[in-house]
Amino acid sequence: MILHVDMDAFFASIEQAINPRLKDKPLIVGSRGNKMHTVVCAASYAAKALGIYSGMPSREAFARCPNLEFVEADQSKYIWTSEQIFELLKSFNFPLNYASIDEFQMDLGAHENPVSLGNELRKQIYADFNITASVGIAKNWLLAKLASKLNKPDGLALINDENFEAVLRKTSLDELCGMGGKTGQVFIAQGLKTCWDLYLNLPAFFDNNPSKFDENPGKSSELPKSVSHSYTLPKVQINHQVIQAWIRLLAEMVGTRLRQQNLVSATVHLWLNGPEIGNFGAQKTYPNQATNDGFEIYQRASKVMARLAAKNPRIRAIGVTCSSLSLSVYQPLFSEEIRREGLIKALDRINNRFGEGSIYPAITSFTR
Numbered sequence: 001m002i003l004h005v006d007m008d009a010f011f012a013s014i015e016q017a018i019n020p021r022l023k024d025k026p027l028i029v030g031s032r033g034n035k036m037h038t039v040v041c042a043a044s045y046a047a048k049a050l051g052i053y054s055g056m057p058s059r060e061a062f063a064r065c066p067n068l069e070f071v072e073a074d075q076s077k078y079i080w081t082s083e084q085i086f087e088l089l090k091s092f093n094f095p096l097n098y099a100s101i102d103e104f105q106m107d108l109g110a111h112e113n114p115v116s117l118g119n120e121l122r123k124q125i126y127a128d129f130n131i132t133a134s135v136g137i138a139k140n141w142l143l144a145k146l147a148s149k150l151n152k153p154d155g156l157a158l159i160n161d162e163n164f165e166a167v168l169r170k171t172s173l174d175e176l177c178g179m180g181g182k183t184g185q186v187f188i189a190q191g192l193k194t195c196w197d198l199y200l201n202l203p204a205f206f207d208n209n210p211s212k213f214d215e216n217p218g219k220s221s222e223l224p225k226s227v228s229h230s231y232t233l234p235k236v237q238i239n240h241q242v243i244q245a246w247i248r249l250l251a252e253m254v255g256t257r258l259r260q261q262n263l264v265s266a267t268v269h270l271w272l273n274g275p276e277i278g279n280f281g282a283q284k285t286y287p288n289q290a291t292n293d294g295f296e297i298y299q300r301a302s303k304v305m306a307r308l309a310a311k312n313p314r315i316r317a318i319g320v321t322c323s324s325l326s327l328s329v330y331q332p333l334f335s336e337e338i339r340r341e342g343l344i345k346a347l348d349r350i351n352n353r354f355g356e357g358s359i360y361p362a363i364t365s366f367t368r
């Protein structure tokens with residue numbers, strides 16, 4: 001069985017956990033500090049209930065709800081929390097993968113009571129971080145991810161042989177992971193509407209989804225082949241700055257994981273998915289300049305992105321992968337904790353580097 005954990009309104013929930021005054025209020029997290037001139041990058045559930053969603057211009061959000069609470073995004077907080085949750089989940093001793101900054105997948109094998117484990121895990125996340133998670137359990141990662149959405153927020157759902165048909169019948173095709181782009185359009189053009197329609201036409205789609213596990217935490221003596229992070233945006237995004245900001249965030253996350261494992265990488269691979277471009281993937285190798293610096297990884301990924309022929313394509317999902325890994329020959333100068341203490345200073349430097357126009361001024365590189 002695969003267990004998929006999806007944090008609820010992750011960025012907004014973290015801000016509410018840190019500042020209880022914001023709890024249960026309509027809140028947006030803006031990609032930058034000027035609250036009338038930014039984009040909503042996360043909305044709390046109270047804000048979602050008012051029709052406010054990620055990707056919406058903040059001005060529009062305030063027009064809908066003048067009393068909206070506003071917080072500027074602080075990526076370092078979200079990365080840190082994500083990594084702490086990963087560490088907590090690791091302690092349950094099952095193979096574990098990052099699916100995105102706020103999603104995690106566990107391979108439970110033939111666990112006897114996955115539902116009680118899922119609830120235990122949700123309880124533990126809430127106890128430690130004061131934020132809620134939704135859990136989905138099913139025979140493969142595709143269905144487990146789908147299950148995690150069924151009782152959101154703060155819920156758990158299991159898809160098994162008994163409810164498989166009922167769940168697929170009531171789930172429209174575009175709610176299924178991977179159906180946002182060209183593939184989904186092809187099926188919809190063929191008249192398929194629900195996941196059940198897809199199952200009747202292509203049952204293998206739901207069977208042959210092996211889990212994506214490539215890391216076994218038990219075998220740390222072997223070097224991993226790659227380290228990657230990806231993210232599916234809540235909506236297709238055309239704003240180039242927002243897309244760059246997400247690439248930056250994912251690059252920072254990859255860099256952090258490389259440093260934790262004392263690895264450096266010579267190859268950066270960028271994967272993008274969007275309605276016009278379908279799946280785009282390309283990489284660049286720097287044979288003698290292996291790195292684990294998030295900002296450097298970001299710059300290399302940006303060079304890969306420049307190869308995209310389409311000008312201003314709409315983007316739905318982004319992935320950054322570092323491969324050609326080797327052990328770093330340099331001892332890290334500072335422990336990760338000391339690096340994090342330098343965050344505030346790093347913030348100032350980043351602000352200087354990017355200037356006022358920076359869409360995510362709070363993105364920090366822990367190595368600078």
Ligand SMILES: [Mg+2]
Nearest residue numbers: 006007008102
């Ligand atoms: Mg989530």
